Amino acid sequence: MFDNKIKNICCIGAGYVGGPTMAVFANHCPYIKITVTDINESRINAWNDSDTSNLPIYEPGLDTLISLYRNKNLFFTTNIKESISNADLIFLSVNTPTKTKGIGAGKASDLKWIEASARQIAKFSKGHTIVVEKSTLPVRTAKTIENILSESQEIDNNEEKKTFSVLSNPEFLSEGNAINDLEKPDRVLIGGEDKYAMNSLVDLYLNWVPKEKIILTNIWSSELSKLTANAFLAQRISSINAISALCEATGADIKQVSKAIGMDSRIGNKFLFPGPGFGGSCFQKDILNLVYLCEYYNLHEVAAYWEEVVNINNWQKDRIFKLIVLKLFGTVFGKKLAIFGFSFKANTNDTRNSASIKICRNLIDEGAILSIYDPKVDNNQIEKDLNLSLNETSSREKMLWSRANSIQSAVEDCHAVIILTEWEEFKNISWTKLIKKMKRPAWIFDTRSVVDVLKAEQAGFNIWQIGNYTS
Numbered sequence: 001m002f003d004n005k006i007k008n009i010c011c012i013g014a015g016y017v018g019g020p021t022m023a024v025f026a027n028h029c030p031y032i033k034i035t036v037t038d039i040n041e042s043r044i045n046a047w048n049d050s051d052t053s054n055l056p057i058y059e060p061g062l063d064t065l066i067s068l069y070r071n072k073n074l075f076f077t078t079n080i081k082e083s084i085s086n087a088d089l090i091f092l093s094v095n096t097p098t099k100t101k102g103i104g105a106g107k108a109s110d111l112k113w114i115e116a117s118a119r120q121i122a123k124f125s126k127g128h129t130i131v132v133e134k135s136t137l138p139v140r141t142a143k144t145i146e147n148i149l150s151e152s153q154e155i156d157n158n159e160e161k162k163t164f165s166v167l168s169n170p171e172f173l174s175e176g177n178a179i180n181d182l183e184k185p186d187r188v189l190i191g192g193e194d195k196y197a198m199n200s201l202v203d204l205y206l207n208w209v210p211k212e213k214i215i216l217t218n219i220w221s222s223e224l225s226k227l228t229a230n231a232f233l234a235q236r237i238s239s240i241n242a243i244s245a246l247c248e249a250t251g252a253d254i255k256q257v258s259k260a261i262g263m264d265s266r267i268g269n270k271f272l273f274p275g276p277g278f279g280g281s282c283f284q285k286d287i288l289n290l291v292y293l294c295e296y297y298n299l300h301e302v303a304a305y306w307e308e309v310v311n312i313n314n315w316q317k318d319r320i321f322k323l324i325v326l327k328l329f330g331t332v333f334g335k336k337l338a339i340f341g342f343s344f345k346a347n348t349n350d351t352r353n354s355a356s357i358k359i360c361r362n363l364i365d366e367g368a369i370l371s372i373y374d375p376k377v378d379n380n381q382i383e384k385d386l387n388l389s390l391n392e393t394s395s396r397e398k399m400l401w402s403r404a405n406s407i408q409s410a411v412e413d414c415h416a417v418i419i420l421t422e423w424e425e426f427k428n429i430s431w432t433k434l435i436k437k438m439k440r441p442a443w444i445f446d447t448r449s450v451v452d453v454l455k456a457e458q459a460g461f462n463i464w465q466i467g468n469y470t471s
């Protein structure tokens with residue numbers, strides 16, 4: 001039996017999950033030394049930057065926590081060996097994107113970073129170590145981690161035998177609201193078999209999470225619950241997006257429909273906002289994981305059912321792109337268009353799977369010239385996502401896209417404003433002022449229902465708003 005009081009925590013992966021999660025642990029576990037480690041040196045340097053506006057990720061409230069706990073009980077380092085060897089408990093928060101090559105390409109998760117981390121743990125850990133999966137992983141990954149840990153250890157002659165307990169503790173935080181989600185989680189899910197290890201983790205959470213919110217399950221239930229939660233959430237969005245198209249065709253108003261169905265307590269009023277299609281690092285990846293799993297078990301109808309959620313999401317992005325072209329007299333060639341919002345949702349600088357990427361890329365391929373404004377996403381990220389360097393010129397010797405520093409400068413000589421992210425500052429725009437800088441007829445395409453349609457029309461705009469009938 002080992003002492004189940006945790007004194008040293010290591011988190012492998014200093015990303016959108018690892019960084020905020022460990023900041024909140026540091027806030028509530030002042031007597032535990034928490035070390036966040038990553039192979040990406042520039043990322044670690046950014047976490048250690050004395051100016052917290054340079055942190056690698058933008059998340060409301062995160063900078064305050066980092067200022068309070070960094071170099072007190074929260075450390076960021078590239079020294080993976082030392083971080084692992086000192087740790088009683090290790091969180092795995094590395095990235096697990098969808099595979100692009102090989103078996104399961106396009107559906108299965110790429111576990112190469114998980115495997116690499118497990119091998120590092122097997123090599124550098126000492127004594128007994130609890131290994132906790134935080135990244136969203138395909139069901140049964142814990143078993144893989146266990147196999148790697150037990151079969152690839154290197155033990156010095158005079159070193160005591162290494163032992164491991166693997167737990168699943170999926171993260172349910174949503175970006176842009178991460179600190180709040182971590183501070184007041186709806187539930188904390190811990191899956192595993194080793195009661196001592198599970199209790200050690202429970203003890204950590206009890207520092208701020210009420211006992212009744214901590215659920216203990218077997219490891220497979222825990223892993224599958226995470227995939228299922230994300231699949232259900234994404235399904236709601238595809239459902240409301242599908243109905244938004246029907247509203248546009250029939251004259252029903254999606255806001256009224258959302259309100260009416262959301263008041264049914266069995267449905268509930270959250271996650272009923274139509275949009276340009278869900279993005280983020282989880283939803284698509286997790287549904288595709290679920291689809292892959294179902295196919296593996298020959299549950300083809302179940303696989304097809306869930307895959308349709310992703311298909312509708314792709315269709316939504318495509319239909320929005322096409323309707324923009326159609327309303328702009330069937331061509332956007334040579335036309336300047338202002339894009340408001342590039343991140344996959346408001347309050348984050350994350351662009352992974354953002355609907356903006358696909359919609360912008362399609363518009364550029366149709367010959368449009370984009371002026372992109374996003375309060376938190378920088379040039380380099382847009383360049384990477386569009387796969388088009390900022391200096392790349394079209395045959396017409398014009399820049400294909402540029403990044404504007406404000407709403408006002410973005411719309412200069414534009415034919416349309418296309419709102420793709422629901423940033424707060426897009427909700428109170430003075431359309432009367434803005435239209436003066438634009439070409440006529442001037443259009444607004446509001447995919448996030450943030451514009452007051454009447455005011456925009458009074459200012460002289462033509463407006464298309466998602467889920468609203470327009471002739």
Ligand code: UDX
Nearest residue numbers: 171172173174175271272273275278279280282344345
């Ligand atoms: C999601 C889950 O919410 C979280 O529990 C899990 O841990 C990770 O995946 P996240 O991707 O960060 O979190 O953000 P979320 O708020 O779920 O939004 C995902 C996408 O759905 C965004 O593109 C968002 O704009 C879109 N969305 C969300 C809608 O289009 N309409 C809605 O009503 C809600």
Ligand code: ADP
Nearest residue numbers: 013014015016017038039040094095113116117
């Ligand atoms: P998430 O949204 O899941 O947090 P991110 O991509 O933001 O995903 O973060 C994952 C982090 O994990 C990245 O910063 C990446 O460099 C790091 N990482 C991946 N593999 C390893 C590894 N073997 N050791 C340490 N860090 C790793």
